[in-house]
Amino acid sequence: MAVVNVALAGRSYEVRVGAGLLDDAIVQAREFIAPWSGRKVPVVADANARRLHGDRLTQSLATNGHAIDWYEVSPGEGSKSWAELERLTDWLLARGVTRSDHVFALGGGVVGDLVGFACAILKRGCGFVQLPTTLLAQVDSSVGGKTAINASAGKNLIGAFHQPSLVLADTACLATLPQREMRAGLAEVFKYGLLGDAEFFARVDQDSAAILACDNAVLEPVIAHCVGMKARIVAEDERETKDARALLNLGHTFGHALEAETGFGDRLLHGEAVALGMVLAARFSARRDLISLADAESVTEALARAGLPTEISALGLDCDGTVLADHMRHDKKAGGGTVPFILLRALGEAYVARDVELADVAAFMDEQLQAH
Known part of the structure; x- marks a missing residue:
């Protein structure tokens, strides 16, 4: 496993790169999962990513008694919309997500952008963990804190800078990509x-x-x-x-x-x-x-x-x-x-x-x- 530190004043975080990180998520992301004890962990996932990798994440968390509350997002840029952002933030609020909690994003850049922006504005900012499953997301969009949705005028025009607390780039996920x-x-x-x-x-x-x-x-x-x-x-x-x-x-x-x-x-x-x-x-x-x-x-x-x-x-x-x-x-x-x-x-x-x-x-x- 390779570990890269993103050094920012007061809020540095690690990007960990390697095969099998989803299977080891309960250990790799322990400090962000542990506070959910007694509550289901909110995971927002691209529908394809959940189908392909959801069981691995479920089994990892289950080893320490944690269950997942899934929110599925349709694949594609169409999900980076005001309508999807509203549905997601309402869902997170209904589950009592607090400013000290962390939401998990499983999928490619679309999910990472949507979840990151939702977490940037939810109660003026809560935490999130990136679980990128595409090569593009692992090398680029999951790192650096740019989060956004699209507008009729263009791509990524509505958003915020909001850094993740951790990025787990599991290279094993890439074998399932077209x-x-x-x-x-x-x-x-x-x-x-x-x-x-x-x-x-x-x-x-x-x-x-x-x-x-x-x-x-x-x-x-x-x-x-x-x-x-x-x-x-x-x-x-x-x-x-x-x-x-x-x-x-x-x-x-x-x-x-x-x-x-x-x-x-x-x-x-x-x-x-x-x-x-x-x-x-x-x-x-x-x-x-x-x-x-x-x-x-x-x-x-x-x-x-x-x-x-x-x-x-x-x-x-x-x-x-x-x-x-x-x-x-x-x-x-x-x-x-x-x-x-x-x-x-x-x-x-x-x-x-x-x-x-x-x-x-x-x-x-x-x-x-x-x-x-």
Whole structure:
């Protein structure tokens, strides 16, 4: 098991990465489970995650006499809504959750975001423990305290910063994921290399087959490396008031626009959108003479080798570049009338560009919609 500490003033927490952590949850999360003695432990779970992993968690808690009160969430971005947030907070209140209690989130990024935001606002803040079951959640969304729901104007526009008290990333869960979900998570793994560690990017490219095959000898150190990179960035810039944390949005401004245009559904998974967004960020960087066309193409080739989408023309979108650029106006990072873009000065060296004109982005997106 690898342990990464997220060092924040007064509220540091651990991210533990390894196979079998759900089976050992009663020990790993003892201090957060013990106060529920005599009451059922509230676990909010993606319906698929409960079906696949619920028995393991149930049996672990039962060894110490604890039972679970389950709340199921439908899979998909549609659950990150006002309606689902209201239902969940009402459910938690009906069960007498107090500010000193901890709610458990079992599933991917959707469940983690929903539960984290609910716990941020419930009685002005209660605790929660993340039990991420997808690669994307284990390397990214379960760590760092960003919690949110979606709005009609865009993705993750309503939320709060609320750190978990513990993250248990059980790598054994990943063996049950469809390959498409694993590849979507792999996109976020590539992101860490591309934004700040060129050697890691090359290593992920080389080891992508082993990662997708859930080889734990490769998976555990790769996940721990990503978490370690994010932990350092979060410790430096918890609330994204500086440029440090903004770098984690590499691929996301372009990607969120594509998600919005495709309806935030299964047509384009978040990780797939991030992969396309990284390709676009690399090509746009080359367009601005920040990196070479060859470097941009190497990003495309690495993602393509991993089976990730690299051409937005393949989406068959019925829109032009202006429509996609307009989606970016609603980006939560926008401010002062401008939209910051995460671009590349080199592979492994991202930076925040605040001088990008959306008209230029629209023209670039028109080119990409018709290319390849």
